[in-house]
Structure formats: C-alpha cells, structure tokens
Amino acid sequence: MTKARSNSLNTYAMHGALILYVLIALFPVFVILINSFKTRKAIFREPLALPDADSFSMIGYQTVMKQGDFFLYFQNSLIVTVASLFFVLLFGAMAAYALSEYRFRGNTLMGLYLALGIMIPIRIGTVAILEMMVASGLVNSLWALILVYTAQGLPLAVFILSEFMKQVSDDLKNAGRIDGLSEYTIFFRLVLPLVRPAMATVAVFNMIPIWNDLWFPLILAPAEETKTLTLGSQVFIGQFVTDWNAVLSALSMAILPALVLYVIFSRQLIRGITSGAVK
C-alpha cells in the first residue's frame, strides 16, 4: 500500500517536472504567436492574453506582406533545401554503395577521407569558399548555397547510408547480376528502394540545419533575389525593429514552416535518432 502510494507520488513528480519543462520550451513560441495577432496597444497592455474580438488585428502581417518579399524568400529556401537534399541523397547513396559493395584498392582510405568532414565544420573554409564562388561567378546565386550544403551533408550521409547498404542481401544483388542487370540498374532499381528508410533519416537530419542556416546565405547570397527565409527575416526584423506588430508577424511566419515540417517529419526524425543511426 505504501509502496503503491509512493509510486504514484513519483509519477506525479515526473509528470510535474516534464510539464514544467514543456512550458519553458513552448512559452516563447506561444507568446510570439499570440501577440502577432494583436493590436499594438494590446501587445503592450496584456502581453500574455489571447487575442479577442477587441484586440485582434492582422496589421503586422499586412506590413510584412507589403514590405518584405516573404514569398520569394520562402521559395528560395525551399529550392535550396530540396535541391541540396536531393544531391546529398543521390551522390551520398552512390558513394556509399561503391564503398560498401565493391572491394577495390583504396576503399578504406576513401571511406576515411569522406568521413573527415563529419567532425570538421565547413565554415572554417569560408574565406576560400567565397573567393572560389566569386571567381566562378556563382556568388549571389542559389547554386552557391546548394553546392555548399551538398558538400556539408555528404560525409554523414555516406557514413550512415553505407552502414545500411551493408545489410542489403547479397543474394538479391547476385540474382540481379545473373539476370543480366547492369551495376547501375542493380543500384537504382534494387538497392535504393531498400534503403529508403535510411535515406529519409539522412534527409531529416540535413533538412533543419540547411533551412535554418544564416552564415552562408549572409556571406554567399545576400542579394535581394536570393535571400533565404532565415536571412530575409533577419534583415526584415533588423529594419522594422520598432514596429512590434511587423516583427512579431515576421517571426511567426518564420516559425510556421519549420513547425509544419516538424509535424510532418517528427516521427521519422525521432525514429532516426533513436534507432541509433548516429552512433
């Protein structure tokens, strides 16, 4: 009896601690979102109140829509993220297949070479990357960002995918060879579909840092027509510092896509982390 009671007390304490932390984690997001729908007066008078009929206002969103080209920023971010993920997955899977399937001289060395980039951040090479992009005329183009993010994502992608490709059955591939399929067909038609879950994990790991990066958009593509959503909202907020409605609305508009992506992919992300893909 006493034991049961102390157990339930423990359970309450655990839920209490977790709920407290959830509140800490969500409170700032909540405050920003509710205040973005309020009039300026209401923002300052009752910052913690939900918007009601009196205080509801979309003025901030109107300013954002008029002044900032958020649709373009969003489109740029989407293009950069999707294209980078596509190349990371395609090239990463190809290299991972070569490393895990074939024995050739230099195999281990090549694997180590590609793994170097897991620990060394690509930002260290920024000065030379900018010089290279200027020389090749890629500066202020989305290609500069796509190339950088592809290079940044490849090491971990190759590492994770080759672990998974080792598990694909040899019999299947050999059956394909006996049927006269080329190595390329075996890779694209037989192996790739089987490692799809691992590819999804790699994609989700790469997606958030690429979408949220501020450093490379700031340095390689700061032009108005190539601004990503992260850089665009940074610049917009910097210009509208005193217009609280606009700032809160811009913040909410930057939060929303990330939240939507998270809701769609959270199961994949959590499964990826907890399945021990990153050991």
Add this chain to the structure above:
Amino acid sequence: MNKPRIRWHIPVFLAPAVLIYTAVMIFPLFNTLRLALYSRIDQERVFTGLANFQTLFFDPIWSEQFWNALGNNLWFFLVHMLVQNPIGIALAALLSHPRLRFAALYRSAIFIPTILSFVVVGFAWKLILSPIWGIAPSMLDAVGLKSLFAPWLGKEEYALTTLALISVWQFVGIPMMLIYAALLSIPEEILEAGEVDGITGLAAFWKIKLPLILPSIGIISILTFVGNFNAFDLIYASQGALAGPDFSTDILGTFMYRTFFGFQLQLGDPHMGSAIAGAMFAIILLGVCVYLFGIQTRMRRYQL
C-alpha cells in the same frame, strides 16, 4: 575474368560525391589555411609566413580581441556542458521511465525549440527579456522577485551567460534524444538483476544506467564542443556583428566574421579572417583529438 578489366562503375558511383566534397569542402579548407600565410600589401598578395598569427596572438589590439573571443567561447561551451547536458540527461531519464504516459508527446514538445532558426530564437528571447515589453519583469513580479530583473542582454556582465542559456534552451533536445536512445538500448535483464539486488529508482540510474551511457555522453560532449566553437548565428542574430555590449558576447565565429567582412570602422581583411579560421580549426582539431585518443579509447565499454 582473365584479363584485368577496369570496373568503370566504381569511379562513376564515387565521382560526384568525391568531386563536390573535395572541391567545396576539403580544398577551401586547406586554401583558407594557406591564405592565412599571406597578406595584402599595396594591393598585392604577398607571402608573409606566420606574420598574421603573430599579429593575432601578440599585437595588443588584435590579441586582446582574440583572447576575449576565445575566453567568451570557452565560457559559452562551459555553460552548455554544465547546464544543457545535465538537463538533457535528466529529461531523457524521466522520459525513458517504462510506465510513463504521454512520453512521446513530451518528447516532441521539448524538441520544438531545436527546429527553430537562430533568428527566431534570438529575437523572440530579445523581445521577451526586453524591459520595454515587460514580459520578464511582470512574470518575476508575479512571484515576488521583481528586484532580480535586469536588462540581461544589455549588461556586459550578464549578456554572454544569458545568450548561452538561450542557446541551451534551444538545443537541449539533442542531448535529450541521444541519451534517450542510449537509455532505451539498455537491456531489461540488467535492470531486473539490479532490482533483485535492491537497486531501484535513483540508485539504479546512478549505479547502472549512467555508467552504461557514458559513451553517449562522450559523443554529446564532442558535438557540443564542435558546435560551440563554430557558433555564430545566435549571437549575430540577437546582438549583431559587433557582439555588444562592448564585445562582451564576442565569440570566435563573430570575431572571424567581423574581421573577414569588416564593419563600420574597419575594412574587411580576408587574410586575418583566414588566420582566425586557422586558429578555430586548430582548436576544433585539438578537441576532436582529445576526444578520440584521450577519452573514447579509455572509456570503459560494457558489452550489452
């Protein structure tokens, strides 16, 4: 199979990844280190050996900024190690409790800040802590602690710690998830064996689980180290390139950006920027080596 044939598909499979990786990552990395050995004198690039590093470490103006940024960066890292990782471990320990309800819900909610961009996090906290808006002071007032309030981001002595704690708030989800995964992989039999010997609850955590997840804690430490010594975005988004007030939140990332690009009074200098990048590279490499050879190989691993 008698004559040695070249298996062309191997280079074809490898080429795109190796080419992009080499051209955009490895080559610029070494090129940056090389550029650190040059200076621009009279519009020409001249090889000056280690002169840039000498300036960086010993010139009074430069070295003061460099050591300030490095010291701040160390403090930034320490706050993460002492606050973020213990909280992450504690949350993971709570979440991995076998009969806990709503665990998935808590986990997803606590991870939300991690997916937000630094710009959002930086500004959101700046607004909440702002004395003009008054959310933080009125909340402290509600619990009778209003006297504790100060414009934390605007005071030299608090700004860096405040930013570090904001960063902790954002990233606590990562150690939580990794430790959670490690805790789940502990076999039930070991815990039951402990229970038979009377080790339950907190004692089980300290005596059985913690030693078993030490390797994961090692990985988290090195990830935190690399992430912190390469940080930039949060400071830039909330305090600007000058890392105010009075450079009190300057870390290596912002210092490098300012040197490389220049700011109001100073022209950008790619060579000094490269020298700072070189110093960052050395620090990160040192950290990774300490981890790989000093910690990882000596850590006791238990066969599960």
